[in-house]
Amino acid sequence: MSNLTDNxxxxxxxxxxxxxxxxxxxxxxxxxxxxxxxxxxSEIIESLAKVAxxxxxxxxxxxxxxxxxxxxxxxxFAKLRSLCAMKQVxxxxxxxxxxxxxxxGTRGGMVLVTCDDPGALSSSNEGESRHFARMFEIPLLEPxxxxxxxxMTKWAFELxxxxxxVVMVRSVTRVSHxxxxxxxxxxxxxxxxxxxxxxGSSPDADEGPAESVPVxxxxxxxxxxxxxxxxxxxxxxFNTYHGPEKPELLIITASAGxxxxxxxxxxxxxxxxxxxxxxxxxxxxxxxxLKRYLSTTDKIMFVEEVLPFLEExxxxxxxxxxxxxxxxxxxxxxxxxxxxxxxxxxxxxxSALCKILKIDYLAMDPEYEKKFQMPSSxxxxxxxxxxxxxxxxxxxxxxxxxxxxxxxxxxxxxxDIGCYAMGRFPCGFETTKTLHAMGSGAGLASGxxxxxxxxxxxxxxxxxxxxxxxxxxxxxxxxxxxxxxxxTLVVLDNSGTAMTGFQPxxxxxxxxxGDEVPEVDISKVCNAIGAKVEIRDPFDLEETQQTLNRLLExxxxxxxxxxxxxCALSPEKRHTKQYEMHIDENxxxxxDCGCNRLCTRIFQxxxxxxxxxxxxxxxxxxLCVGCGACSLICPAGAIKRKEVA
Amino acid sequence: xxxxxLSKDPYNIVIxxxxxxxxxxASRVLANMLVRSSYYVTIGETFGASQRxxxxxxxxxxxxxxxxxxxxxxxxxxxxxxxxxxxxIRVLKSYGNPHVKVLTNTxxxxxxxxxxxxxxYPSLEEIKxxxxxxxxxxxxxxxxxxxxxxxxxxxxxxxMIGALFGIGELPMGRENFKEVISKSMPEEKLDxxxxxxxxxxSMIEQYTR
Numbered sequence: 062m063s064n065l066t067d068n069x070x071x072x073x074x075x076x077x078x079x080x081x082x083x084x085x086x087x088x089x090x091x092x093x094x095x096x097x098x099x100x101x102x103s104e105i106i107e108s109l110a111k112v113a114x115x116x117x118x119x120x121x122x123x124x125x126x127x128x129x130x131x132x133x134x135x136x137x138f139a140k141l142r143s144l145c146a147m148k149q150v151x152x153x154x155x156x157x158x159x160x161x162x163x164x165x166g167t168r169g170g171m172v173l174v175t176c177d178d179p180g181a182l183s184s185s186n187e188g189e190s191r192h193f194a195r196m197f198e199i200p201l202l203e204p205x206x207x208x209x210x211x212x213m214t215k216w217a218f219e220l221x222x223x224x225x226x227v228v229m230v231r232s233v234t235r236v237s238h239x240x241x242x243x244x245x246x247x248x249x250x251x252x253x254x255x256x257x258x259x260x261g262s263s264p265d266a267d268e269g270p271a272e273s274v275p276v277x278x279x280x281x282x283x284x285x286x287x288x289x290x291x292x293x294x295x296x297x298x299f300n301t302y303h304g305p306e307k308p309e310l311l312i313i314t315a316s317a318g319x320x321x322x323x324x325x326x327x328x329x330x331x332x333x334x335x336x337x338x339x340x341x342x343x344x345x346x347x348x349x350x351l352k353r354y355l356s357t358t359d360k361i362m363f364v365e366e367v368l369p370f371l372e373e374x375x376x377x378x379x380x381x382x383x384x385x386x387x388x389x390x391x392x393x394x395x396x397x398x399x400x401x402x403x404x405x406x407x408x409x410x411x412s413a414l415c416k417i418l419k420i421d422y423l424a425m426d427p428e429y430e431k432k433f434q435m436p437s438s439x440x441x442x443x444x445x446x447x448x449x450x451x452x453x454x455x456x457x458x459x460x461x462x463x464x465x466x467x468x469x470x471x472x473x474x475x476x477d478i479g480c481y482a483m484g485r486f487p488c489g490f491e492t493t494k495t496l497h498a499m500g501s502g503a504g505l506a507s508g509x510x511x512x513x514x515x516x517x518x519x520x521x522x523x524x525x526x527x528x529x530x531x532x533x534x535x536x537x538x539x540x541x542x543x544x545x546x547x548x549t550l551v552v553l554d555n556s557g558t559a560m561t562g563f564q565p566x567x568x569x570x571x572x573x574x575g576d577e578v579p580e581v582d583i584s585k586v587c588n589a590i591g592a593k594v595e596i597r598d599p600f601d602l603e604e605t606q607q608t609l610n611r612l613l614e615x616x617x618x619x620x621x622x623x624x625x626x627x628c629a630l631s632p633e634k635r636h637t638k639q640y641e642m643h644i645d646e647n648x649x650x651x652x653d654c655g656c657n658r659l660c661t662r663i664f665q666x667x668x669x670x671x672x673x674x675x676x677x678x679x680x681x682x683x684l685c686v687g688c689g690a691c692s693l694i695c696p697a698g699a700i701k702r703k704e705v706a
Numbered sequence: 707x708x709x710x711x712l713s714k715d716p717y718n719i720v721i722x723x724x725x726x727x728x729x730x731x732a733s734r735v736l737a738n739m740l741v742r743s744s745y746y747v748t749i750g751e752t753f754g755a756s757q758r759x760x761x762x763x764x765x766x767x768x769x770x771x772x773x774x775x776x777x778x779x780x781x782x783x784x785x786x787x788x789x790x791x792x793x794x795i796r797v798l799k800s801y802g803n804p805h806v807k808v809l810t811n812t813x814x815x816x817x818x819x820x821x822x823x824x825x826x827y828p829s830l831e832e833i834k835x836x837x838x839x840x841x842x843x844x845x846x847x848x849x850x851x852x853x854x855x856x857x858x859x860x861x862x863x864x865x866m867i868g869a870l871f872g873i874g875e876l877p878m879g880r881e882n883f884k885e886v887i888s889k890s891m892p893e894e895k896l897d898x899x900x901x902x903x904x905x906x907x908s909m910i911e912q913y914t915r
Binding site: 073074075206207208235238239240241242317320321323324325328406407408411424425426429432433435436437438440441442443444445446447448449480483487488630636658661662663665666667669670671681682683684 | 724726734737741748749758761773774776780781799802813817819827828833839
């Protein structure tokens with residue numbers, strides 16, 4: 062479905078926010094795009110990769126976000142236009158380079174798109190990337206709807222070239238992963254030629270070496286660029302106001318907050334009482350524009366996700382200009398009208414407005430709400446997260462859990478980022494006991510593994526996925542080997558960046574654009590670093606568990622166990638079954654088995670259910686993918702598998 | 707069937723189900739059909755790790771005038787399309803109102819808590835009682851079973867889209883569906899999807915409560 066290269070100017074399409082961002086980049090004639098997969102950002106690079114050949118782009122999934130930003134910056138230094146996309150946590154990883162990039166400046170237009178995940182819908186944190194723009198003194202734009210996601214991205218390239226610095230575009234889940242009508246613009250001819258000029262004198266922005274030094278001069282130049290940005294932002298069409306000339310309450314918002322606020326104003330029908338100032342250029346703030354609107358009323362509310370970024374910056378501006386704009390009452394995260402954590406929605410804005418404007422509003426008829434108390438409505442079973450049917454991680458954690466139980470020294474697993482972060486839930490038998498950033502499992506294990514000196518005798522394991530291995534585990538592994546830390550690293554190798562949609566990584570033989578590339582072999586890397594390496598199939602439960610128990614006994618240095626089995630949803634495995642499964646009801650002893658329903662109470666694969674009428678296990682034909690693992694856990698041998706010819 | 711205008715603006719649709727049922731695809735197909743008829747459509751959805759085995763919801767806002775928030779305000783759904791029966795009730799508890807209509811598939815996907823024996827899954831009779839109590843009108847169809855007869859349970863989502871067309875609430879048509887899937891699917895899959903769509907439509911035509 063490549064609406065993305067439709068060159069008919071003015072045509073309207075339904076585009077996901079991320080596709081709109083990608084189209085904006087195409088309209089700007091982007092040449093190079095890079096990123097590391099992460100929800101909710103992945104579709105930007107995916108969309109560009111799909112049209113790479115057609116549009117003569119170079120697109121890559123880099124090993125991690127810092128490398129991705131460096132790859133994109135190289136293109137900019139060679140006078141090409143480049144885009145780099147990542148989720149909020151990626152900016153943390155890339156931040157060291159970003160600080161220096163802000164000082165060195167850029168040449169060809171360069172845009173960093175960061176997609177935050179308020180409410181941590183698909184993250185292990187609620188990180189807020191906007192502060193990086195302020196901290197590193199680079200301009201920040203925030204699209205307030207889908208059309209703006211496209212238009213603003215396109216403009217960001219022009220802005221970057223005008224300022225000669227990287228421009229940050231910040232999106233959130235409900236812009237990136239929501240979809241709406243977008244009117245497309247024309248795709249230009251791209252005939253760019255790359256050339257890195259370095260013969261000019263040092264501070265020459267176009268022809269000198271690209272470097273952050275001399276710091277004093279570069280820093281001063283960088284701040285000049287921000288001043289220019291401020292002037293341009295005063296005139297930006299992306300800052301809009303809707304509402305009366307003298308509103309009772311002025312709402313200042315950006316990003317998805319704009320959509321929620323518009324809805325809330327419409328729900329409460331307070332269009333004539335409330336003014337809505339939607340900012341698209343959120344750092345540096347345009348002071349004249351803000352002074353004008355701050356002067357229209359004495360009540361100001363901020364609607365934004367996640368941290369009170371606009372709120373605090375506008376308050377500074379209001380304090381500096383108090384003589385002109387007057388004393389204000391502020392509502393928002395600090396005062397409490399808007400919650401300080403979690404994702405916003407129209408209802409939250411409605412509640413805040415009701416409180417401030419003293420409106421009575423009931424979203425739901427109490428008579429209707431009363432009906433929720435009837436037994437069939439009140440007791441809807443929760444749907445806890447779990448691994449998919451046939452997921453190799455369930456089998457891997459089963460073996461790790463059993464090995465640790467058998468070992469009986471209170472061993473534990475340091476978790477990491479990927480679907481297998483669910484190792485802390487019942488679906489992973491609550492095996493992982495730490496969860497932080499990409500690669501932190503191995504890093505923490507490296508530390509735990511050195512605590513024998515202080516009497517710690519618990520076996521230490523870490524898990525990581527194949528993509529995570531390349532992203533951030535390698536330095537931790539080097540550290541563990543070099544310091545003779547006694548740990549076992551289990552690489553859950555499912556042949557792709559599965560959680561975000563099977564993007565390729567350096568361990569695979571194909572790249573983002575579909576070209577054949579040399580794969581970097583994880584076992585060879587581990588061997589070269591100096592770890593002892595074993596490879597098993599996690600669906601072979603017995604062999605895996607025995608191997609793990611042997612490794613836990615080995616107290617010498619770093620052991621790596623690679624468990625190889627492709628994700629059940631991977632394109633090569635999907636819709637194929639290795640085994641036909643069935644329950645031999647004569648063998649299934651039901652509640653009398655003595656296993657206490659190991660199959661369903663403990664193993665908990667959605668494809669294997671408990672038949673309450675027959676009191677026996679049953680395969681759910683619609684869900685079972687035929688991995689065969691459950692046949693190995695039934696003590697009565699009642700779960701039968703037959704290889705599919 | 708001639709398409710009729712929206713009964714309300716914005717018209718709010720929730721498509722719900724469990725991760726892996728093709729919820730996102732169903733919402734894209736439906737939304738693309740409506741955009742082709744010159745409506746503004748906004749879809750709000752979440753996917754990624756949070757949806758592994760969890761409840762999934764897409765909010766679709768249809769309007770002649772403008773884009774709306776990707777999240778429907780509380781109590782403001784106009785129709786709920788549920789690929790899994792208890793998910794319909796879960797959605798109604800946040801977005802329902804006395805005028806809402808509900809179309810639901812009858813085949814349960816058991817939450818792991820139910821598989822483990824810690825939670826109880828209500829009977830279909832109880833689910834029907836609850837949905838009927840919480841809606842103006844409702845349709846329960848065996849979409850997943852029909853999809854499995856076609857050889858792939860995932861087609862349940864297209865059967866549901868066909869059924870939604872059959873209900874006649876939305877300005878959409880069969881030709882419209884054909885255009886959208888021929889843009890988004892490989893040719894060899896078109897026939898089976900059209901068949902699934904038609905099965906859904908006829909399930910509503912023959913529906914007796």
